[in-house]
Amino acid sequence: MKILMLGWEFPPYISGGLGTACYGLTKGMSQIGAQVLFVLPRPAGGQGGSRIQILSPSDLQAINAASADIPADMPNVTIKAVDALLQPYTGQAQHARHLADLQAIHQAGQPAGGHQPADFVDLPPSAVHYHGDLLKEVRRYAQLVANLAGEHSFDIIHAHDWMTYPAGIALARATQKPLVVHIHSTEFDRSGKHVNQAVYDIERQGMHAADHVIAVSHLTKSICTARYGIPADKIEVVYNAILNGYQPLNGQRVTIAKGEKIVLFLGRITMQKGPEYFLAAAKKVLGVMENVKFIMAGSGDMTRRSIELAAAMGIGHKVLFPGFLRGQDVEKVYRMADLYVMPSVSEPFGIAPLEAMSNDVPVIISKQSGVSELLTHVLSVDFWDIDEMANKIVAVLRHPPLQATLRQHGSFEVRKLSWQDSAQQCIRVYQSVLSARPNSPAEPLANPA
Amino acid sequence: MASVCFYFQVHQPYRLRRYTIFDSDADYFDEYHNKQIIHKVAEKCYLPANKLILDLIRKYEGRFKVAYSCTGVLIEQLEQYAPEVMSTFYALADTGSVEFLAETYYHSLAFLHSRKEFAEQVSLHCDLIEHHFKQRPSVFRNTELIYNNDLAAFVAQMGYRGILVEGADHILGYRSPNFLYHPPGNPNTTLLLKNYRLSDDIAFRFSQRSWAEWPLTSEKFADWVHQVNGNGYTVNLFMDYETFGEHQWADTGIFTFLEHLPERIFDHPDDDFKTPSELVQTHQPSGELDVPYMISWADTERDLSAWLGNAMQSNALYELYRLEQQVKDSHDDDILRDWRKLQTSDHFYYMCTKYFADGDVHKYFNPYESPYDSYINFMNVLDNLRARLR
Numbered sequence: 001m002k003i004l005m006l007g008w009e010f011p012p013y014i015s016g017g018l019g020t021a022c023y024g025l026t027k028g029m030s031q032i033g034a035q036v037l038f039v040l041p042r043p044a045g046g047q048g049g050s051r052i053q054i055l056s057p058s059d060l061q062a063i064n065a066a067s068a069d070i071p072a073d074m075p076n077v078t079i080k081a082v083d084a085l086l087q088p089y090t091g092q093a094q095h096a097r098h099l100a101d102l103q104a105i106h107q108a109g110q111p112a113g114g115h116q117p118a119d120f121v122d123l124p125p126s127a128v129h130y131h132g133d134l135l136k137e138v139r140r141y142a143q144l145v146a147n148l149a150g151e152h153s154f155d156i157i158h159a160h161d162w163m164t165y166p167a168g169i170a171l172a173r174a175t176q177k178p179l180v181v182h183i184h185s186t187e188f189d190r191s192g193k194h195v196n197q198a199v200y201d202i203e204r205q206g207m208h209a210a211d212h213v214i215a216v217s218h219l220t221k222s223i224c225t226a227r228y229g230i231p232a233d234k235i236e237v238v239y240n241a242i243l244n245g246y247q248p249l250n251g252q253r254v255t256i257a258k259g260e261k262i263v264l265f266l267g268r269i270t271m272q273k274g275p276e277y278f279l280a281a282a283k284k285v286l287g288v289m290e291n292v293k294f295i296m297a298g299s300g301d302m303t304r305r306s307i308e309l310a311a312a313m314g315i316g317h318k319v320l321f322p323g324f325l326r327g328q329d330v331e332k333v334y335r336m337a338d339l340y341v342m343p344s345v346s347e348p349f350g351i352a353p354l355e356a357m358s359n360d361v362p363v364i365i366s367k368q369s370g371v372s373e374l375l376t377h378v379l380s381v382d383f384w385d386i387d388e389m390a391n392k393i394v395a396v397l398r399h400p401p402l403q404a405t406l407r408q409h410g411s412f413e414v415r416k417l418s419w420q421d422s423a424q425q426c427i428r429v430y431q432s433v434l435s436a437r438p439n440s441p442a443e444p445l446a447n448p449a
Numbered sequence: 450m451a452s453v454c455f456y457f458q459v460h461q462p463y464r465l466r467r468y469t470i471f472d473s474d475a476d477y478f479d480e481y482h483n484k485q486i487i488h489k490v491a492e493k494c495y496l497p498a499n500k501l502i503l504d505l506i507r508k509y510e511g512r513f514k515v516a517y518s519c520t521g522v523l524i525e526q527l528e529q530y531a532p533e534v535m536s537t538f539y540a541l542a543d544t545g546s547v548e549f550l551a552e553t554y555y556h557s558l559a560f561l562h563s564r565k566e567f568a569e570q571v572s573l574h575c576d577l578i579e580h581h582f583k584q585r586p587s588v589f590r591n592t593e594l595i596y597n598n599d600l601a602a603f604v605a606q607m608g609y610r611g612i613l614v615e616g617a618d619h620i621l622g623y624r625s626p627n628f629l630y631h632p633p634g635n636p637n638t639t640l641l642l643k644n645y646r647l648s649d650d651i652a653f654r655f656s657q658r659s660w661a662e663w664p665l666t667s668e669k670f671a672d673w674v675h676q677v678n679g680n681g682y683t684v685n686l687f688m689d690y691e692t693f694g695e696h697q698w699a700d701t702g703i704f705t706f707l708e709h710l711p712e713r714i715f716d717h718p719d720d721d722f723k724t725p726s727e728l729v730q731t732h733q734p735s736g737e738l739d740v741p742y743m744i745s746w747a748d749t750e751r752d753l754s755a756w757l758g759n760a761m762q763s764n765a766l767y768e769l770y771r772l773e774q775q776v777k778d779s780h781d782d783d784i785l786r787d788w789r790k791l792q793t794s795d796h797f798y799y800m801c802t803k804y805f806a807d808g809d810v811h812k813y814f815n816p817y818e819s820p821y822d823s824y825i826n827f828m829n830v831l832d833n834l835r836a837r838l839r
Contacts, residue, residue, distance in 0.1 A: 288470055377802070377820050391469040395825040401764035402824055408760075409802055 001430060004154040004171070006145060006164035010040050010079070017351045018184050021216075021240050022160055025426065028241070030074040030417030034427060037152055039080045039167075041141055083142040134163075135198060142166035149174040156430045158186060160200055165206025178211040178433045180426075182238075184214045186223050189346040190272055204228050214238050214426060216349040217370020223348075238425045239374050241417040242354040260305075261292045261397045264337035264361070266284040266330070266352055267344075269300035274343035274366065274383045276302075276309060281343070283313045284390035284395075292318065292397060297333055299324040334359035338403070339396045344369050344382050353378065357414040362406035364392050374417075377409035450719035451627075451677045454641065454728055455515040456590070456613065457690035459495070460523050460556050461487060461651070462795035464816050468829045475837060477787060477830045479816065486814055487530040495527075495692035499537035501693075501704055505711055506546045513711040514546040514722045518590050521554030521574050522793060524581065534822035538552055542582035548724035551586035551609060554764055558592060558756055560600055561743075562770035568607065569787070587611065588725040592794050594643065594687070595753065596748040598739065601632035601640070609638075611729040613687060615746040616642035620738070627681020631734035639729045643687040643746060647673060652688040656701035667706055671713035681811070683728055687746070739781045748803070756797040761824040766797060768831055777836045784837055791830065799823035 079414035145167035159168030172179040217219040310319040340356035347369035366383040467480035554574040559567040588611035616626030626642035697703040817823040
């Protein structure tokens with residue numbers, strides 16, 4: 001079976017969990033013998049090249065050389081990059097810079113690629129929260145992808161998150177191949193009550209146009225049924241996982257000061273991730289314990305407000321903001337942490353706790369997260385219950401046996417999760433979708449593992 | 450001849466209320482839920498089962514008999530929340546066909562941590578039983594049938610003539626639980642071994658439709674008991690009392706099964722019912738049983754791992770018993786009672802991480818979402834108790 005996947009980020013160009021999830025799922029697919037053609041927007045600022053670039057696994061390895069922990073042993077995967085700027089969380093200024101880079105590349109005499117306007121790609125004209133150009137880029141990506149129709153053969157289209165849905169719809173119409181959309185998050189998770197109508201419309205259109213919907217949790221599935229009007233039997237829940245053989249660090253634990261405990265927040269500092277609940281709990285913890293520091297690693301539109309909030313609460317000296325961390329810095333910060341807290345207000349899944357657990361860090365997760373459906377050897381709290389969050393933070397810091405038990409069972413639990421299992425569940429979805437179509441019987445896997 | 454020896458464990462702990470690091474009062478227990486659970490179990494199990502057993506004793510004019518072990522914490526809660534259940538137990542005690550066993554008042558794991566505390570709790574319990582039921586126990590059962598040679602020696606020295614023991618395969622080997630045994634070096638103490646197969650047929654498999662023997666009828670069961678003849682003289686059926694009406698709901702037919710069982714047992718003229726102390730009086734132990742390490746009746750492991758299986762459990766128990774001297778030196782009865790109520794084994798059972806993911810018997814009336822929550826809550830309460838000692 002050959003799958004054409006549409007994504008918007010892939011390591012090392014990632015801004016969050018989506019790239020990690022796409023990478024893991026693709027690798028799982030490859031390991032069970034499925035052929036994947038992964039199409040993603042090529043990040044601007046790279047070396048110039050043709051408009052559509054085919055990267056071989058060795059090229060991918062070259063890209064990945066910077067982050068040595070990502071292997072490129074994916075024999076059944078082809079990566080295709082098209083020029084579009086799908087980076088929803090960059091600021092306006094950064095986006096303009098990328099756009100200028102792209103234009104420079106195009107003006108340097110690249111072939112136009114012969115793409116006609118795809119009039120069936122129906123996009124709203126503008127968006128407020130996402131810089132206007134992003135929606136243009138989404139449309140351009142859709143056109144570029146639609147042009148791939150004749151160039152490659154595949155059985156099914158699998159589109160990851162809203163920015164790829166117009167592309168998925170266009171390609172599905174052009175090729176008559178079935179479309180599966182994968183919901184890693186919804187506009188309601190990202191924006192709370194201030195939903196961007198344009199983005200919502202694209203999500204809704206994608207889910208309705210799809211032959212089947214994959215949601216990363218039952219929490220997300222329930223949003224799809226309640227807010228997007230998708231029948232429950234059209235949605236399959238496939239949980240994310242963590243890469244097999246993920247090597248936890250064996251090195252010495254690092255501390256800031258002797259006897260000082262460290263509580264870690266790691267993720268985008270945005271409304272969705274609940275930074276203010278983390279700070280409120282920190283304030284309570286510091287009321288009963290002295291020797292604790294709180295690290296808020298990440299960046300986002302609430303970074304500044306969080307710094308100000310910490311100062312206003314009088315705990316500024318106890319909260320550190322190291323900014324967005326990558327690669328080894330992430331490992332280092334895990335090595336420092338006594339506890340990882342994910343206080344998300346709304347988290348469709350939440351891969352970061354799995355990473356923390358495989359780094360032997362005990363975790364507290366919000367009950368409003370998809371991953372809480374899956375994990376048992378964690379502490380879970382309602383994100384709004386800051387008393388309970390503080391209560392649990394203090395308990396973990398004070399009682400080494402609690403830490404030890406969470407670590408011991410948690411690392412077993414997380415090792416049981418495998419991307420191959422998630423990939424297998426996706427394959428079952430494809431097979432049922434394909435067999436529902438009279439003219440395209442499902443092919444068996446080329447070489448099942 | 451074969452005797453059936455029924456013993457029912459009757460126990461409910463004082464469950465803790467949600468207690469965070471920010472709480473500072475000395476009200477540790479969840480009165481609302483404890484009361485609710487006592488009412489529920491009284492209605493579904495204690496009242497109908499006591500009535501049925503009383504009827505059977507009267508009907509068979511004393512030939513049907515049973516033994517109970519009611520913990521101190523249960524009796525306290527019954528007096529407070531369901532005194533009508535206490536009066537049915539009084540009626541049972543008055544028949545002369547019901548034996549009450551000795552155990553630790555607080556259904557505790559004290560033997561593992563403090564022999565002094567253990568002895569005090571056992572004697573408190575015996576006083577309580579004598580006060581309510583006008584009989585002083587002569588046979589002992591430890592919390593969850595936790596047992597080894599040391600316990601036998603210690604309990605024998607306290608004057609008990611019989612002790613209840615789990616008839617685990619890895620202890621008995623080729624031997625049968627249907628005989629009586631004695632601990633090494635002490636032929637005067639009698640060990641009564643639980644026939645776990647026949648006990649579990651009632652306690653666990655009764656309503657299991659996938660079981661080959663389902664549905665279990667009184668006749669079939671009485672035949673199984675009768676088959677023991679020639680290879681033993683007693684079938685010790687030890688189980689939680691909540692088996693009747695709570696673990697096995699009334700609509701499974703469990704009460705009907707019990708109602709007809711005596712009749713079917715008496716169909717075999719040689720078979721009868723005996724209480725533990727009658728067995729001790731009737732038979733000489735048939736052999737020595739050496740149990741050098743701790744066993745219990747819990748889970749498939751039959752060991753201590755349900756209460757001491759992870760670091761949280763051993764830490765909580767260690768920290769709790771570390772306070773013993775300070776608690777006793779304080780001469781504060783409230784502190785002593787609270788400390789003892791915290792010893793009830795259920796608190797540590799809730800912290801068990803075995804099978805946590807599967808959802809099973811460990812979840813029975815478990816007030817916590819996870820073993821971690823239970824440890825955190827317990828340690829917060831213990832913190833407060835410690836503060837009261839300063």
